Amino acid sequence: PYLFPGEACSGSGWTPANAGLAPTDWRMVGTTGPISLAPGQRETLVFQFSVARAPSGMPDEAVCLLQDLADDLRQLHALEYVGCQLDGLVFPGDANHDQVANAWDLLSLGVAFGASGPARPQASLGWQGQIAPLWGQSLASGVDFRHVDTDGDGNITWADTLAINLNYGLVHASNKNQANGGVPLLIDMNIGTANPGDTLRFPIELGTADTMGVDVYGLAFQLEYDTAMVLPGSLGLDMGQSWLGTKGNDLLTILHQDHSRGTIDIGMVRNDHLPRTNYGPIGSLIVVLDDDIAKRLQPLTLSFVQANLIDPNEQDIPLAPRNNSLDIQTSLSNDWPADLAVFPNPAQSALYFRSARPDLREAQLIHPNGQLVAQKTWGLPAGELSWILPSLPSGLYFLRVRTQTGIHCRSMVIE
Numbered sequence: 001p002y003l004f005p006g007e008a009c010s011g012s013g014w015t016p017a018n019a020g021l022a023p024t025d026w027r028m029v030g031t032t033g034p035i036s037l038a039p040g041q042r043e044t045l046v047f048q049f050s051v052a053r054a055p056s057g058m059p060d061e062a063v064c065l066l067q068d069l070a071d072d073l074r075q076l077h078a079l080e081y082v083g084c085q086l087d088g089l090v091f092p093g094d095a096n097h098d099q100v101a102n103a104w105d106l107l108s109l110g111v112a113f114g115a116s117g118p119a120r121p122q123a124s125l126g127w128q129g130q131i132a133p134l135w136g137q138s139l140a141s142g143v144d145f146r147h148v149d150t151d152g153d154g155n156i157t158w159a160d161t162l163a164i165n166l167n168y169g170l171v172h173a174s175n176k177n178q179a180n181g182g183v184p185l186l187i188d189m190n191i192g193t194a195n196p197g198d199t200l201r202f203p204i205e206l207g208t209a210d211t212m213g214v215d216v217y218g219l220a221f222q223l224e225y226d227t228a229m230v231l232p233g234s235l236g237l238d239m240g241q242s243w244l245g246t247k248g249n250d251l252l253t254i255l256h257q258d259h260s261r262g263t264i265d266i267g268m269v270r271n272d273h274l275p276r277t278n279y280g281p282i283g284s285l286i287v288v289l290d291d292d293i294a295k296r297l298q299p300l301t302l303s304f305v306q307a308n309l310i311d312p313n314e315q316d317i318p319l320a321p322r323n324n325s326l327d328i329q330t331s332l333s334n335d336w337p338a339d340l341a342v343f344p345n346p347a348q349s350a351l352y353f354r355s356a357r358p359d360l361r362e363a364q365l366i367h368p369n370g371q372l373v374a375q376k377t378w379g380l381p382a383g384e385l386s387w388i389l390p391s392l393p394s395g396l397y398f399l400r401v402r403t404q405t406g407i408h409c410r411s412m413v414i415e
Contacts, residue, residue: 089129090120092150093167095160097143101127101167103267104308105150106254107218108139109164110269111314112148113252115156123152127167140314161252168256182318183213183309185221187285187302189326194300195407197364197400199372200287200326201238202302204266206309207279213309214277216244216317218269221307223285227262229300234288235264243278245270253283263305275312288372301325336410342399346413351399353385360385362402365392365412373397389414 093101095108117135124130132152135145148156150163188203207213237255245251245268254267268283270276289300304321311317339356353360365374376387392414399412 090132090147090149090152091127091129091167092123092125092152092163093127093165093170095148095150095164096139096141097147100169101164102169103220103222103254103256103265105164106161106252106267107220107269107308107310107314108143108148109150109156109160110218110252110271111139111273111310111312112137112145112156113271113273115145115148116154117145117149119154120146120149120152125151125163125166127170158252161254164254165256169258182320183207183211183216184320184322185219185304185307185309186322187223187324188281189300189302189324191326194289194326195402196289197407198289199234200289202285202287203241203281204283204285205280206244206282209279211320212277212279213317215275215311216277216309217273217275217312218267218310219244219282219308220265220267220269221321222305223264223266224303224305225262225264226301227259229290230259231288231290232259233257234286236286237266238284238286239268241284242268242282243280244268244276244282250274269310273312299325336408337403337405340401340403340408342401342410342412346415347389348415349389351387351389351412353387353401355383355403357404358383359404360401361404363387364400365389365414366398366400 091099091101093105095101095105095112098104115135115137117137118133120130120132122130123132130152132146132149135149137145139145139148145156148160150160153159184205184207186205188205191200191202194200206216206219235255235257237253239247239251239253242251247253250270250272252267252269252271254265256265258264266285285302287300301323302325303323307319307321309317309319337355340360341354343352343354351363353363360378362375362377364372364376367373373392374390378385394415395413397412397414398409400407400409
């Protein structure tokens, strides 16, 4: 047996090597790697093989074998390098590697949930490209799981949602195709009419008895709304009733509101790799209407901008989003009724109401930042009513009451 360090076709450069190999048998001498390369980085690799020379008088099969090995190495290197170029660096939060961190990344997190692989060296949650070793496991799109491990600890868990939230929307998203037909998706706004300042709960409905959601694993969608109609920062998501799963158990969720653009992104995905088949509510959207009557010139409309439904293999399920709207009543009056007295002001632990007309239905205390901090309703209106207040920080609040004549507001000091 000989060790061949030179050109395969030269016929020279053979030196004695380890004995015990049959003709044309071979083995690698030493080891090479592993190494990590950034896109565009070049590195020279040296491979050495011990090969047994062919019998005397015959064509040197060992040289041919070395040529074959060299060809295999060149092909393998090219394939791996192209894969590195296409897969790119890891940006924490961009789990599906589409150049943006948003609700759609949660779907990839659910698909890969529970997987483990090599940790990312010097990992951080900062929005910068980071070198990470390949896991050898990939999404249906071909994206390696190293992108789904957003925090780089080598495990895909609940903790990987943090980077999505921290880096949400830092890069513009690529366009998502919206299906023209398929499983119905709508925000059920069939509650009649609403008043300015109301807190509304709209069921999110996926599927019907005729067109059920079959093998559903995850959903992400974006809604567009009129910013003049909705109180900034008020949108919320209630997953108390959802046939898709239980939040905090087998369901991951995310909500991101961009009031400057008038959009809200919502994502939900299972994490146990088991799909669901059903129809009906998968959660509720919470909306607080703005109080300004000057903006109440049209119905509240929620329109789907994009939506994607996937199965456990990350394959798209045809989806049919349906837009909806709700009429808003404009009976808001900023004039406090002359026959409605409220005292004391400043108040400490209780408020008392006295009215010549027993039509007081509801009272609310609103923080100057728009947050609802206390609410009281009365089943049977009466001429005199009381409200025992919860413990609140001292300061200025707005008292809002609802009567048969509309909604009325005034300032109130709590001591």
